[in-house]
Structures are given as C-alpha cells and as structure tokens.
Amino acid sequence: MTAGLLISAPASGAGKTTLTLALARAYRDRGLKVQCFKSGPDYIDPAFHAVATGRASVNLDSWAMGRDAIARLAGRGADADLVLAEGSMGLFDGVAARGASGTGATADIAEMMGWPVLLVIDPSGQAQTAAAVAAGLRDFRAGVTLAGVILNRVASPRHEDLVRRAMADADIAVFGALPRHAEISLPKRHLGLVQAEEQAEVDSLIAEAARFVAEHVELDAVLQSARAWSPHAAAGGPGVTPPGQRIALARDAAFSFVYPHMLEGWRSAGAEIVTFSPLADEGPDAHADVCWLPGGYPELHAGQLAANSRFLGGLRGFAGTRPVHGECGGYMVLGSALTDADGVRHQMAGLLGLETSYAKRRMHLGYRLAELAAAMPGHSAGARLRGHEFHYSTILAQPDTPLATVRDATGAVVAETGSRRGLATGTFFHLIAEDR
Template sequence: MAAGLVISAPASGVGKTTLTLALARAWRHRGLNVQCFKSGPDYIDPAFHAAATGRASVNVDSWAMDRGAIAHLVSRGVDADVVLAEGSMGLFDGVAARGVSGTGATADIAEMLGWPVVLVIDPSGQAQTAAAIAAGLRDYRPGLKLAGVVLNRVASPRHEDLVRHALNEAGIAVFGALPRHAEISLPKRHLGLVQAEEQAEIGKLIDEAARFVAEHVDLDAVLRSAASWSPQPAVNGLNVTPPGQRIALARDAAFSFVYPHMLEAWRGAGAEISTFSPLADEAPDASADVCWLPGGYPELHAGKIAANAHFRSGLRAFAETRPVHGECGGYMVLGTALTDADGVRHEMTGLLGLETSFAKRRMHLGYRLAELAAPMPGHRPGARLRGHEFHYSTIVAQPDMPLAVVHDATGAVIAETGSRRGHATGTFFHLIAEDR
C-alpha cells in the first residue's frame, strides 16, 4: 500500500516543482519507490519527475478527464511506496466553469484521491500573514486535509521563528524551512521551465535539491502525514484513439510537448511510434501511415528548421498521400512562415497557409473544447476534444478552412479554430482527451 501526498502552494513560482523533485529523490536515496503525477495541463514537469524517480510521470486533469480516466492513470502507483501529485498554480486555482470532473484545480485531485496536501509557503515580505494564508487554504474547502507546510526562501532564523510561531498557534504543522539557495533554482524561459532533456546537469541539480531539503525538512514527518492509499479499480480508462497504426512522431528540442499519457494510450491500443528529428534534418518514416508534429519551441530554432531541406521535402512528400497533424509549435511549422522574436521571417513547410509571428508577443492560455468540423487523425467529424493552449505567437494569416469550432472553458467561442488543407491539419491546443 502506497502513501499519497499532494504538493501545492498558494500561487505559482513558490517552489512546488523543486520540493517535489527533492522529496522524490531524497526518498529514493532511502530505498523507497516513488511515483509522481502532475495535476493540470503542464506538459514540462512530468519529464522532471521521471528524471527524479526513474519512473514515467503523467498528467491528471479534472477539467479534461473523468474520474475513471484519472483513476486509471493514478493506478500506476500501485507498486510504489510513495506517490506524489504536484499541483499547478495555487491550490484552488482552476477555471470558473466545471469541466468533466472538476475545474482543473489541484484541490479537485486531492479531494478525489483522498490525499493530504503539503503546502509550500514563501513568506518573503511577510511573517505572521503567512500563517493566515495557510489557515485560509486549510479551511476554504471542507473535505480537504492539510498535512502541513514547508517554508521556502526564509530570510533569517528570526524570520523563520516568527512564521513558525504563528503557524503553530494556528495548529498547522511545519515540516521544515528552506533558506534561499540559488544552486537549486531551475532555469526558466517563456513557456515555463527549460525542459529536463535540455539540461545536462539535471541529475546533479536534483541531487543537490534532495540534499538541501533533507538537511532542512523532516522527511519522516512528511511521510507520516501521507494517506495510506491503494488504487480503486477504474471503471473505464482513457478515451484516446491512436491517430494511426504506425505513427511518425517528431521528437527533439523543438518538438517535445506531447502528453506522456497520450503516447502510452496510443501504444496501449496497439499503435507503433517511430520518432524522427526535424532539427537533425530527418524526414518522417516512409512506412508510417500518419505523421504527428507536437508542440515545443520552433521559434527558437526557426532558422534551422527553414534550412533543413530534407525534413521539409520529406514531410511534403509524406503529406501528398497520408495525414499530417501539428499541435501548437508543430502547427506553426506546418504553416507558410514563422517570424521570430527578432522580426526575421523564416519559411516553414507550407502544408498549411498559417503564418505566425513572435515579433509582437501575445499570450494565449487556457483550456479548449473543440468540436471537429472535419476529421483529423484519430478523430471523426463532430468529435469533442479537450485540450490546452499556451503560446505567445500571433496569427498573421490563416487562410485555410477551419478544423473545428473551439470554445474556451467559459464556453466562449475563440478565434483559434485550427486549419485543414489536403491531408494536413493543425491546432493551437494540445489534445488531452476526447469526450465520451
């Protein structure tokens, strides 16, 4: 039987990921088997979890997934000693309108699984007020259990004493306090953390975080606060159809934003996946029956993509007879051109008429519910797809037929409809699941 915990915070940027990685690695050093999950649609953090634990991590999302799908995904922790779910944003942050089983908030997952919450509190610029915040989070939603807090970035022993005293008076356990420590700071860029696979020293950084946290946090007390848990049988699993029997998947530093649960579901349904690297000027496998270009950072590599003639011609030849689909960054590369942040225009593959620009950045962020007006690989017309959109590109031209009618989480129709032309389709949202 595993011990389950949720790592959350009042807000983003407080240190949830660092604490999750450190706890996972520290317990692993003690010989425990640790399984991680990510609550919400962030597609970067699961790779960090895998680096810390040696086990694949997946996303669980109450807005896009039903309880059966979440139970199915979490059941992979059945053979673990400790199971950690890392939250997103603040504990109760989600969307205003309920989705499939919740609003996408971390609290949904904690309540659904019955796991206590460990809060990461950054008391910078405050003292006793930190206790008021923790107490407010504890009492905001009946049925949610607060295990305790870990203080992060405390300024001094006196600062720590003030905050600890206030938390103790509020009846909230303090598992430890972390002074500021730049050596365990994870590098960031415009879409979040720099990806784990791009950091050659990620193992050493996680080891240092584990050492630092073990020195300042009572690991035994945190573990004792966890809930004993064994997964309940899932009535049904993920409602995911592979886009083809043999899938050519773009995979490198420019194309890496693909949800692990999607790949697992494709393989579980019998599909074969062969990867290729557009940055290495590779073309999709000619024996594949569909090509999938996930999101990533094509804007950081636009010049190289534009210069890689073998990739571009190979993809065009593939699309003459078989479906090609792109998500977000992959969608941009299927377009006619991409203008980078410096204002330089780069020709893309031209399979779609989409033209995008990063010269004038504008953030697009949120859940998406799309009803397909035409088929896309793995999904029929009329299918209702749930996904998430996060990018800073601006549409300069979008002349092709729309792929879907797309709504945000409030039900409002949005302009980013996706595109279709010939065998090529693309969307700005990353697919998470199809409604049953």
C-alpha cells in the same frame, strides 16, 4: 500500501516543482518507490519527475479528464511506496466553469484521490500572516485536508521562529524551513521550465536539491503525514484513440511537447510510434500511415528548420498521400511562414496557409473544447476534444478551412480554430482527452 501527498501552494512561483523533485529524489535515495503526478496541463514537469524518480509521470487534469480516466492514470501508483503529486498555480485556482470532472484546480485532485496537501509557503515580506494564509487554505473547502507546510525562502532564524510560532498557534505542522540564501532552482524559459532533456546537469541539480531539502526538512514527519491509499491497478491504457497504426512522431528539442499519457494511450491501443528529428534534417518514416508534429520551441530553431530540405521535402511528400497533423508549434511549422523574435521571416512547410510571428509576443493561454467540423487523425467529424493552448505567437493569417469550432473554458468561441487543407490538419491546442 501506497501513501499519497499532493504538493501545492497559495500561488505560482512558491517552489512547488523544486520541492517535489527534491522530495522525490530524497525518498528514492532511501530506497522507496516514488510515483509522481502533475495536476493540470503541463508537459514539462513530468519529464523532470521521471528523472527524479526513475518512473514515468503523467498529468491528472480534472477539467479535461473524467474521473474514470484520472483513476486509470493514478493506478500506476499502485506498486509505489509513496505518491507525490505536484499541483499547478494556487491550490484552488481553476477555471470558472466545470469541465469533465472539475475546474482544473489542484484541490479537485486532492479531494478526488484523498491525498493530503503539503503546502509550500513563501513567507517573504510577511511573518505571522503566512499562518493566516495557510489556515485559510486549510479551511476553504471541505474534503481537502492539509498535512502541513514547508516554508521556503526564509530570511533568517528570527523570521523562521515568528512564522513557526504563528503556525503552531493555528495548529498547522511545519515540516521544515528552507533558507532564502541557499535556494536551489532550475532554469526558466518563456513557457516555464527548460525541458529536462535540454539539461545535461539536471540529474545533479535534482541530487543537490534533495541533499539541501534533507538537511532542512523532517523527511520522516512528511512521510508520516501522507495518507494510506489503495489505488486499483490501471486496467488497460489511458483510453485515448491513436491517430494511426504506425505513427511518425517528430521528436527533438523543437518538437517535444506531448503529454506522456497520450503516447502511452497510443501504444496501449496497439499503435507503433516511430520518432524522427526535423532538426537533424530527418523526414517522417516512409512506412508510417500518419505523421504527428507536436508543439515545442520551433521559433528558437526556425532558421534551421527552414533550411532542412530533407525534412521539409519528406514532410510534403508524406502529406501527398497520408495525413499529417500539427499541434501548436507543429501547426506553425506546417504553415506557410514563421517570424522569429528578431523579426526574421522563415518559410515553413506550406502545407497550410497559417502564418505566425513572435516579433510581437501575444500570450494565448487556457483550456480549449473543440468540436471537429471535419475529421483529423484519430477522430471523426463531430468529435469533441479537450485540450490546452499556451503560446506567445501572433497569428498573422489563418486562411484555410477551419478544422473545428473551438471554445474556451467559459464557452466563448476563440479565433484559434485550427485549419485543414488536403490531408494536413493543425490545432493551436494540445490534445489531452476525448470528451466522452
């Protein structure tokens, strides 16, 4: 029978991702089948999960997904010995207004799935107060159960003893303490972690983290704290509509931000995905009936993309007869120009009039609910799509016909409407689910 745990923290930056990867690999090394999930809209962490476990990881998002969709996706853990779900931000952090089945908070998934919460507590700058924080999280919401805590970045044996005593007084189990001086971490980038495929050494980093955690954490006690869980095996795919039958998908270091469940959903619905690399100056497959450019880091490769004539010519030729859609970074490349962080302006495909700049960074972050004013690949006019937007570009021009009315999680209309021209469409948000 499968057992489940959800790894969370009081806030971002406590070490959830590193601990999740380390525990997943440590249990895999013991011969267990470990299934990871990621709570919330994160397209980077699931790739690291897959490296740690050898199994594909997907997102579970209570704002964007209904309960049935979450249950279908979680069903992939039916044959695992252990589920480790990684939370996002703090345990109860979500948006103000409820979405498809919740606010996007990690606690929603914990309650929905019945997985106890393993808290990562960073007691830097405090001691007994860390126990008060843990106790407050334990008691904040009925239906969310605390398994115990792992302390991260502990300053000294005396510091650890003070925190452990306070946790014991609060009847909170401490499964281990990780010394501050020996912290294992993964590289950072402006949108979060560097992507797993960018790091040749990522497997060895995870292996080292697993050895470190195994030395300082009671792995048997953590495993015993997981709750037995009997998921239904996934019936069918994630329930998302593919944009076409044969999909030319841009896929390389500049175009890699795709939620894993979206690609699985397309394949489950019978679609064929043919990847190509714009950075290698490849154009979309000539036999595809739709081209999809996901987000990624095009701003880091803008000069190379602008110089790749086979890619740009192939994309323009494709868009003359068949639909092309771009998400976030892909949308920017479909536009007229992209200015990089150094202020250099690079000509892009020109299929849309969008012009963006990274010379002056401006963060755009949050859930998005779009009602399409016109059709886009896979979705008809009037469809309601749930997604998430996260980028640091400044929009200099968005002159084409708006693709949708786009609102944030509070219902307020946002300016990033997406746009359309001919057979080209684009959105700043990454699609997560259809609003059914």
